[in-house]
Structures are given as C-alpha cells and as structure tokens.
Amino acid sequence: MSENTNAIIRFEGVTKGFPHNPTVLENINVSIMPGEFVSLIGSSGAGKSTFLKLIYAEETPTMGEIYFNERALSVINRKHLPYYRRNIGTVFQDFKLLPQKTASENVAYALEVDGISTEEINDQVPEILAIVGLGDKADKFPHQLSGGEQQRVALARALITRPKIIIADEPTGNLDPRSTEEIIQLLLEINSYGTTVLLATHNKHVVDKIGKRVIVLSDGIITSDEQVGKYKDSAVSEKTVKTF
C-alpha cells in the first residue's frame, strides 16, 4: 500500500501514543483515494478521533509518517499549519460553531481568515447556506438553531473553502434520526461532486445505508477494511451498540 502515490491521505507505519496510553494507534498503514467516501468505525477509545486529529495535524504521530497529496505532514512548519488546514473541512459532534457569530458570520469566518474579498464572501455565503437548506436562517445565532441546523451550518463552513477532503468526527452523534439522515445525505451529495469524505461514526444504520468503504479500528489497529462494508457488531462493544 505504501507505493500508492495517488492517495489524498496516506498513513505509513503510523503509531501514536500518549503518556497514559502508549499505543492509541499502532502501525497503521492505510491509503484513502481522492473521491472516496470512507466510514471509520470502532468503539469509544479505539482511536478514531486520534486517527482524524493526525490528519488535520492537531496531533503528530509518535512514529511513522502521514502524507497529504503525497506531501509529508511532518515537514509542515507549525506556523504554516493554518494554511494546510484550509485544505481540510472539519465537522464535529459538538458542531464547534462560534457562539457570538450568526450562521452566515460563522461560515464567512472561514473565508475571512484566508483574505478572500468581501464581495466574494457576500456572494458565496448565502449560496452555500441555501445548499445546506438554511437560506432563511442566515442571521440566527447558534443558540437559536436546532442541533441539525447547527450541524448544517458547520457543514456549510467546512464546504465554503472548497476543501479536498471533509473530515466528519461523529457528526450525527448529537442529532435525532431525521437530522442524521439529512446530514448523511448532504455528505453523500458533497462526495458525489468529487470531494473525499472521511466519516467516523458509531451509527450502524448510517454505515449500512451508505454502502461504501468501511474501515474498522479496534484497540489501535485496523481489523477490517472493505470496499463495500457493513457495520460489524464484533468490532464495537455491546455497550456502545446499545446506545444507538
């Protein structure tokens, strides 16, 4: 797998440990190709979030190397991290919206930090909010929106910079079934336009319905990687499954 040079994300012998847990991830070798939709599953503590954090460089590997478009992340200067991150759209379980900003200001912020002109911002933000179905709620603050709506704002913010890859860490973890369905549909739609999507989730129904590549993480190693995968109960502890 290591000779694959077209991958958008490539892990090469990646091990990540923390002082209290020396092997959160152990010798991970995996490639994600442009345009893929990959579901990452595994029980709590299996290393899913760490896997994603390594990609958007919130964490650095203890051993091994991660490549983004075949460029090693370890050589990126910490000062240039913000520029690298503009290639990646991130969506989280807790939405991570700025509470003092309206929906449209939250989305616009991602463009403002990049120095995009105000005209372009005024052009693009309403457009993207309309795509995620929030055209009429642009001026609402996060606390005035439902969970599903907040996640759609977060998704709009992730999309507006036209990233090469969207990383979604449990994006539906706090949502009701209908909102979950809407968010997953949006992710599939984004993927159909060519954006790579990496989705970490617990949700069995979601994974089974998507019918695309599934990577199973268990105790820090990849136990299964199928091109058209299903949710594997064996990979996830009983307790976690019951929650959903």
Add this chain to the structure above:
Amino acid sequence: MSNKSLKLWRTFKEGWQNLKRNGWLSFATVSILTLSLFIVSLSALLGITTSLILENIKEKVSVNVSFNPDVSETRILEIQSELSKYTKEISSVQYISKEKALDEFLAKNNPVIAQAIQEIGENPLLPSLNIKAVDPVKYPLIVEQLKNSTFQNDINRINYEENRRIFERLEKINVATKKAGMAIGLTFIFIAILITFNTIRITIYSHRAEFEIMRLVGASNLYVRTPFIFEGILYGVFASITTMLLLFGIAYYIAPLTQDAIPQGNFLNLYLGNFHWIFLSLLVLGSTLGVISSAIAIRRYLKI
C-alpha cells in the same frame, strides 16, 4: 485594499463585535479600567493641586525690612536699588513709605483702632522695604546678608522669624504630600494594573473554547489574537472618555473650594487648561494597560 490591510480591518471589526456582543462583560471591564484610571489621575491631579496651592502661598510671603525713623527716604531708595542688583536671589524690592504703610494699616484694621491712631495725631509706623525672593529657600540667606550689610544700623526690624516658621511648616507639608501622593499613586497604579489584567484575563478566558475553533477553521494565531488587541485598545478609549467625564464632574464641584488658591484660578481651570494632556495620557495609559493585559492573557490560551 491589500490583503494585509483587509485582514487588519477585519480583525478590528472582530474586536468591535466582541465588545458589542459581550455587552455586560465589556461594560464590567470598561468600568474597572475607568475606576483604575480615575483613581490614578485623581491622585495625580490632587497631588499637583496641593503642590500648586503651597507654591502659591509661598509666593505671597515676603520679608519686610523696617528702617529706623531717622533714616531718610533717599537712603532707603539707595538701599532698594542696591538690593535690586541681586537678581539671582531677589525677585522684587518694594518701597513702602510711612504714609503708605499707614494707609494700608488703616484700611486693614477696624475703625476703633483707626480712630485711636488718629487721636495720637502722629504716624507711628516705620518706612520699610518689602523683599520677595526668587526662591523661598533663599530667605534665610537674604536675611543673613541684610543683618551683616553696610546699612545694618539703619534697620529697625526684620520680620522674618514668624515667616520662617511658616516657610518651614509649608516646606514640610509640601515634602510630605509629595511623598504620600507618590506612595498612594503608585499603590493605586499597581492595584489598577492587577485588577485590569485580571478582568481582561477573565474576558479572554470566556473565549478560550473559540480559539481552538478559529484555528481549526484555518485562522492564523495572529488573526485570532489581533481582535483582542483591538478590544484592549477600545477598552482603553472608552475608559479614558468616561474618566475625563468623571474628572470634569469632580473639577466642577471642587472648583469653588480652590478658587484663587492656585495660579490657574481654580481646579476647573487647571483641568480645562490641561484637557488635551490629561486625555492623551489617559488614552495612552488606558490602551497600554488594555493591550498588555490582552496580550499576556491570550498567550496563555493560544498554545501551539
């Protein structure tokens, strides 16, 4: 607009928006900063006023040299012109004739005494020279010189002893107020810096969760930090304006108490005459305090 100035403008807007949308917290921060600036500027202004009042009193004091009745006016005028040569020590020498002294005495005292003097039918007062020193510190020296001068036998009396006690007391008060004012001022400045720093730190602490989000979305550390620097400047500007208003109120109310006690007329004139200096100092002090507090506080939460 260039990329840099566009970002600068945007971070300024961010700072302004933070200030507006955190209404209560901003209000509290500006109030604390105002209180600090107010206390500091008030202790400074009162110190200056006290010292001006004392200077003013000293200005009004002089040494009076009375001459024996047999000394002629010509002789006194000679002595006057002789003394006037010592321009380094003496600022003015005024001749007061017997007659003038009597006029002044009658004007100052009540009619009964005036009448008594008229009963005598003779002017009991002595001609004198009224000497003002360039610096009140020089009086003892001047008196010493007079006592040992060529005209020492013409002198009837030098009424310096009672003045000397006043000088010494004033000098002591002046030194004491300066020391106390300095100590109190410095203490308050120190307390003010601590309180302001803590308040701004709490404001920034309330934002700490947002820093991570901003960086995830691709904001550089500078882009995250600059709005808070602007916010610090804005705190300083608002606090300075409020302090100027408070000081005006104080100046307006204590103006009658200080009427004619200081060279500027009264405290209000002192305030209005130095308006731009006071305002400028407060702006610099206030925004420096705001910016430094913000910068230190944000460093703590903006790790990477």
